[in-house]
Amino acid sequence: MTATEGPSATGTGEPSAPGGGPAGHARGDTVAAVVQQWRAVHPGLDTSPMEVIGRINRCAALLQQAEDAPLRRAGLTRPEFDLLGALRRTGHELTPSELARETFSSGAAVTKRLKQLTERGLVERRGDTRDRRVAHVRLTDAGRELVDGILPAQLAYETAALSGLDGPELGELAALLGTLLGQLEGRLGALRA
Amino acid sequence: MTATEGPSATGTGEPSAPGGGPAGHARGDTVAAVVQQWRAVHPGLDTSPMEVIGRINRCAALLQQAEDAPLRRAGLTRPEFDLLGALRRTGHELTPSELARETFSSGAAVTKRLKQLTERGLVERRGDTRDRRVAHVRLTDAGRELVDGILPAQLAYETAALSGLDGPELGELAALLGTLLGQLEGRLGALRA
DNA sequence: CACATATGATTCACGAGTAAATTACCTGCT
DNA sequence: AGCAGGTAATTTACTCGTGAATCATATGTG
Structure with missing residues (x-):
């Protein structure tokens, strides 16, 4: 398991314990x-x-x-895919700032990713004619094909991962998470005090 | 929001969009x-x-x-707190490997954190008498007091964050996530193929 | 008993992301 | 017009975590 370590999305203050002991088949979570x-x-x-x-x-x-x-x-990291996906699903060009908002990352991170993705020929940049500070980024044909090629596999993985819950349960889980998320997105600024 | 950027726990392939447009008060999530x-x-x-x-x-x-x-x-990062928390809640000493498993981080990361936490006097190390490869780590009094001091604030934050859902909803959410997590923890090795 | 192999912990080189500073540009005010 | 202040993107310096070696020790095998 040490192989594909996740980032630090780990514990929230309540990490978790596989059991420590030898018997690893934890029944409950x-x-x-x-x-x-x-x-x-x-x-x-x-x-x-x-x-x-x-x-x-x-x-x-x-x-x-x-x-x-x-x-x-496909040789992509998740943040890179998120960036490409944002361009794909919105359907139009986005500026680096917009991409930063869409992918919830810092502007600096977006700059770096764009450099790499541009070098790989997956996105293209274009300067704004009116405001020369802003750039417009769009997918190349190769970029769009890559995203479209990956997406089905992605969704298949997700479906498989969720297969432990049946349809109604999934719906309920999605709904509950939706209200929670709505609250969080609204209140976050307030809580940050 | 660009201020306290999270790690890469961002999108799963479905990042998210505040709207892009000026009207930011997204009603739904x-x-x-x-x-x-x-x-x-x-x-x-x-x-x-x-x-x-x-x-x-x-x-x-x-x-x-x-x-x-x-x-x-309290001057702690989350991974550091997770490490201290693992020691606190188990109640006994843990080896670095056990800490790595408990906190879902790599051994190298644990080594680094232990160095820092030791320098700050929050944990202590002790060599094993039988097997001189292994070390045993335990909280100092200061470390235990720090954890116990932080925990209530942590729980208060969590309670506040979840206040958008009422009791029964929370219970149901916890239950659904529990079964999902149980499945994931069981199947993960299989899916990784 | 020596040696091959495995395991615990650590070290090292590197990649990725961040915050803060920087550059370049626009815009409102007087 | 000219300047103060703001905004877009980038650059810089740094931190942190990782994977791959490395060191030290233990254990099984012939």
Whole structure:
């Protein structure tokens, strides 16, 4: 497992424990075990938020590992694919700032990625005629074909990863996450204080 | 938001879009908009897994930003806190390898963190008497106090972050994520092929 | 008992991302 | 017109984590 280590999307303050012991076939998920450890040590605290947040983080970490596979096959990192995907799905050109917002990364990171992707012939840049500070980026034909070629494999992976839940459960999970995400996106600024 | 950028826990292949346009007060969550863009471009593909996976990733990214705040106040990064937390909740000493597994990071990363945390007097190392390759790491009093001091603030943040969902909803979300996570942890090795 | 092999921890070289500074350009104000 | 201040993109210096070696030790095998 040390092979495809995830980034730091790991723990939220409630990391997780495979068990430490030799018997690895954890029946319940690992987060439950971690939360229980915390409860034993701090009986006074309400640890219930960990059950949600810990699992979200752990799921995100695992899913990313799994999803990296089809991308790596195509020689792309996830952030690179996110960038290309933003261009593909919006259908029109985007400026570097817009790409930064779309992919939730810093402007500097976008600059670097654009350099690489341009060298590989996947995107093209064009200067704005009115405002010469801004650039416009668009997919080349090769870039669009690459994205379109990867996407089905990506979705197949995701479907396989979620196959443990049936249709209605998935719908409910999506809905709950949707309301949570809506709240988070709205409140985030406020919480950051 | 460009301020406290998260790592790469970003998009799963379905990044997200605040709108690009000036009207930023997205009512629904941003993932819905992204999925809709994909559907418009690729009407043939089943994009439903994005609704779940995209949201998981986005929630993870946002929650991590929020939770970084109380940690930074204490001068700790999240991975550092995860390491200390693993020691605290298990209650006993752990070897570097065990810490790596608990925190889902590489051995090299653990080595570096241990060096820093040792210099700050938060953890102590002890060599094993039988097997002189292994080390045993334990919290110092200062380390334990630091963790115990931070934890309540951490949980408060988490509770606040989840306040958009009521009790039953949280329970259901936790349960669904639990089964998903259980499946993922079981199947991951298989999927990695 | 020596040697091949495996394992725990560490070190090293590198790639990737960030924040802060920098460059280049636009725009509102007087 | 000219300048103050803001914004887009990039560059710079730095941190952090990783994968691949490396060191030190343990264990099984002939």
